[in-house]
Amino acid sequence: MPDTRIAQALARLTRHQELHLPLRRTDLLGRLVMRFLWRRQVKWQIETNLAVREALEGLAETDRSFRSELDRLTERGDLVTTDQLRHEVATLHQQDQNIMAGLNQRLYSSVGRVQSQLGDLQLRLAESAERNDGVEQRLKALEQQVEALTEAARHDRVRNARFELFLDEVRAALPKPPAPEVTDRVPGRESFLELAVAELLDGPVDRVRAARREYLPVLTSAGDAGATGPVFDMAPARGEWLMVVRDAELPYRAASDNRALRDHLERLGLAVEEGDALDALANTAPRTLGAVTAFRYAERVQPTVLARFVELAATALQPGGVLIVETSAGDGEDASDFHLDPFAVRPVHADFLRFLVEAAGFARSELRKADPMSAQTGRYTMIAWR
Structure with a gap:
């Protein structure tokens, strides 16, 4: 309510708060009316006028206090005006637009980088697909070469068998058997059979070498312990371990x-002594x-030869040296390796082999599953340290 209207209302209440009483002597009509009106009702109207007047005065006082406080806050700068609020809202709106513009720019930049990376990946995938096609072609070519080599090997075996039959016929036709110096120069069939059986049991040479390479840390630790002597191998076979x-x-x-085996290893550049391996170990x-x-x-x-072998190994090893024996248990579902080997005499139980190494004086032993990459399963390795 404006100040002028409050002032006017207060003035009217001041003039009429007593209802213009008492009446003048000359106001006969008023006195006549008052005689018929209730005095109590007149009194209540007077009190109502006074209460309204006090309320308006309080409202006026409150309005003055509010305006005084408003002026004080305005002078101190604590009160925010409408223009200031409008300016602040405009500033916030501008900042929001700037932030959104920055975020959109970063988003577009990130999307661009992702699209570029996706393009690079697609190019790499295309190149990889081309390389894979080339690899598949080379693999197919290698497979064809392997098939051709296998077929050639089969023909060679047939020719060798025919040649052996021819030699048998020649020997039968001779009046007397060949001289010993001649027969010693020709390896027997058993010599070639050992290499063929190794191919049958163990599979590709590279796979066997990868499996044997797992034992190198054992030799390294033995060398660190002071056992720096040579490694003596009892059964070199195709030479993977050597x-x-x-x-x-x-x-x-x-x-x-085995002369054929020694000739094969010599072609690989591996030196192998002639003679029985157990005798060489004994010497x-x-x-x-x-x-x-x-x-x-x-x-x-x-078993007696195996026991002698373990005792000779314990004697020949340096302190800290190691014995590695890989063999077949020959039992259970994985016994095919033992039964497929034509040279196998009897399987070796792990407890019996452990008994032999402990009786020979080895300090400790460890049992491992042997050759996880070999063609046949059911084998184990006994490692014993001197």
Whole structure:
């Protein structure tokens, strides 16, 4: 309510608060009317007028206080005006637009980078697909070469068999058997059979080398313990283990009485002594070997020969040296490896082999599952430290 209207209302209440009483003597009509009106009702109207007047005075006082406080806040700058609020809203709106513009710019930039990366990935995928096509073509070519080599090997085996039959006919037709110096120069069929059986049992050479390479840390730890002598291998077979030892630049020894096997290893650049491996181990000076290894050896000898082999290995090993024997248990569902080997005499139970190494004086032993990458399963490895 404006100040002028409050002032006018207060003036009217001031003039009429007593209802113009008492009446003048000359106002006969008024006195006549008052005689018939209730005095109590007149009194209540007077009190009502007074209450309204006081209320208006309080309202006026409140309005003055409010305006005084408003002026004070305005002078101090604590009161925000409508223009200031409008300016603040405009500033916030501008900042919001700037932030949204920045976010949109970053979003578009990120989307652009992602699209660029997706394009690069698509190019790489296309290149990979092209390379894969090339690899598949090369694999197919290699498969064809392998098939051709397999067929050639089959023909070679047939020719060798025919040649053996021819030699048998020639020997039968001779008046007397060939001289010993002639027969010694021609390897027997058993010599070639050992290499063929190794191919049958173990599979590709590279896969066997990868499996044998798992034993290199054992040799390294033995060398760190002071066993720096050569590694003596009892059954070199196709030479996978000897190649692993040679590539690791470790000294080695091996012996075999199989001439065809020695010729095969010589072509691989591996030196193998002529003669029985057990005799070569027996003739080895005590405490001169760093390790003794035997892969597919234990199941091909009699238990007495196996016991002698373990005792000779314990004698020849240096302190800290290691014995590695990989063989077949020959039982359970994984016994196919043992029964497929024509040279296998009897399976070797792990507890019996552990008994032999403990009786020979080895300090500790460990049993492992052997050759997880080999063609046949059901084999284990006994590792014993001197």
